[in-house]
Structure formats: C-alpha cells, structure tokens
Amino acid sequence: MSIQRAVEKIQSRLQDGLAFLATVGSTAPFVGLFGTVWGIYGALTKIGIAGQASIDKVAGPVGEALIMTAFGLFVAVPAVLGYNFLVRRNKSSMEEVRAFSADLHLVLISGAMSTSEEARANKKG
Template sequence: MEPTSTVGFGHFIAQSDFVGKFLLAVLVLMSVASWALIAAKGLTQYLRGKRSTQFLDFFWNARSLDAVQAEISTHGARDPFSHLSAHALHAQAHHARHGAARLAEAGTANDFITRTIKKVLDEETTRLESGLTTLATIGATAPFVGLFGTVWGVYHALIAIGMSGAGTLDKVAGPVGEALIMTGVGLAVAIPAVMAYNAFSRSNRVLSGRLDAFAYELHSFLTLGEAPGAAVAQADGAARSPNVRAMKPATA
C-alpha cells in the first residue's frame, strides 16, 4: 500500500493535469464569489430590515404627510419603504404644480401616482433580486463541475494503472479515492449557495408582500387622505389602529 503521506488532497493536486487544476480553480472562484455575495446581501438585508422598521414606525406615527416628507428630506430614502414614499410624494406634488405637461404625466393625479408607485415597486424588486441569479447558477453547476473533475481524475488514474500493469486494490483505491475529492469540493461550494439562495428568496418574497401592502395604503393616503378601512373603523366606533387612521395630505 502507498504511504499515507503520498495520498490526499495535496498529492491529488500535484499529480493533476491542466484540466483538473482548471476545474479546481473554477470551483474556488465559485466559492469566493458565493461567499462574497452571501456576506454582502446578508449585511444589506440586515440594514434594510432595520431601516425599514424605523421608517415604518415613524410613518405610522406621523401626524401628516408633510412630516413624512420632512423626515425623508432630512435623512434620505435609505430603505424600500422610504424610497417608495419619497417618489410617491414627489409625484403628487409635481402633478399638483405642473399637471400633465408631458406624455409621462398624462392622466389624472391618481393615474400618475399609480404609475410612479408601480415603477418604484419594479425597481425595488429588481434590486432585491440582484445577485440571486449568480447564487442559483453556482448552486446548480458546482456539483457538475466537481463531478466532471472526478470523472476526469478517475479516467486518468485508470489509464495510468492500466499502463503500469498493476491492478491490485491498493493501486486502484488510492487514485480513484483522490478523484472523488473534486465531487466533495463541488458539493461544498454548492450547498451554501443553494441554502443562501433559498433564504434570500424567501426574505425577498416577504418584503415584496409587505411593500405591496404599504404601496396600497400609501396610494390611499395620497388620493383619499386616509388609509383603507379608516372610515369603516370610525363608523363602527372601533379603536383605530395606527395603520388605519386618517392622515393629513402633504401640502402641494
């Protein structure tokens, strides 16, 4: 049997040809890209969630849309909800001052605000999905790259064994076992990428749902002056929660 020191990952790399080393380099690059995306999107997601919570707390406790506009002007739009609010408020004020001066502003104020909100929602969806295609691609292809490396390694190992004329188990098991390292590396690269992709996708779906609901209520504030259900709550004499109370419109 070969000495243990001559069998392992280092020996596998040393005896690999150009194709084997290239495939390993591809897997290493995939792993680096995957973990960089996971770290970047994880940090972005944490900050986005924290800032969104802070803005929504302020929004639902604000006395008027002018206060919301002042808050955005002071601190900027740093999350999807404040970004949506900033564009919707600007659309309302712009249409009130200039009317339908251009084709992009055609229609009533309601139509213009609706188009603006839809445009911002599409932009936020695109921003949320940034990088997910790369994670999905890495998760789907890394195992096959590793498998290709294993097949290539087994092929060359068997060719070398056949040429040497030594077909004993100790001569076969070592090289074939080393070739399986590439499959393991491929799986090690793919598993974190797939798990992160699923986690980010679910988080994005939840955020998109919350953003759609907020967009509906924001549109009602801008066009009706109160959130959906506020009038019903008043008529029933029910306690009005912060997300259904009337709000003063922004000053045009």
C-alpha cells in the first residue's frame, strides 16, 4: 500500500460517523418543530370542538407541544458541538499524519531526515 493510500484510509476512518452526526444535528430541530406544530394543531382542534378557549384548555396541550421543540434542541445542540469538536480534532490529526507521511517519504527516498524530523529526534534523545 502506498503512503498516500494509507493517509487516505486514515482520513476515511476519522470521518466515519461524521455525516450521521451532522444529519442528526441539522434535522433534530425540525423534528422538534414538527412535533410542536402537530401539538398546537391538536390543541386548537380541541378548542374548536369545545367552542371556548380558556387558559386551562390551551396551556396543557401547548406546553406539551413545546416539549417537542425542547427535545429537538436537546438532541441537536450536543450533536452539533460534537460534530464541530470531531472535525477540528480530525483536521489536526490529519495535519500530523500528512507531515509524518511526507517525512517518511523523504527518508525512504533519500535516506535523510528532514529538519522537522531531526528536531523531533533531538528532543526525544
């Protein structure tokens, strides 16, 4: 396997699951909003059937409907934060992998270490 293919394989592994996390983070608020609209529609239907709108008939169903919005946000916010954290971490990791692969390629081709590799070797030694 070539160095480039190995780097691409690592990048692919790091990106596993990110699309799902992004999808959850972007769609969860809409699912919550749909639940809210559905709940408010149900509340208004009950009010229409009863013929009177009193606070006790409106507050309960509307409160239940708003729970759906809260649930959507409860799911979406951690998903988006997790996605952003993982994307930043993956970017940093891939920079290190690419730098290492470039150094490895240089050593394999010329037999000499690059200055960045020499600095790392001197730090450890």
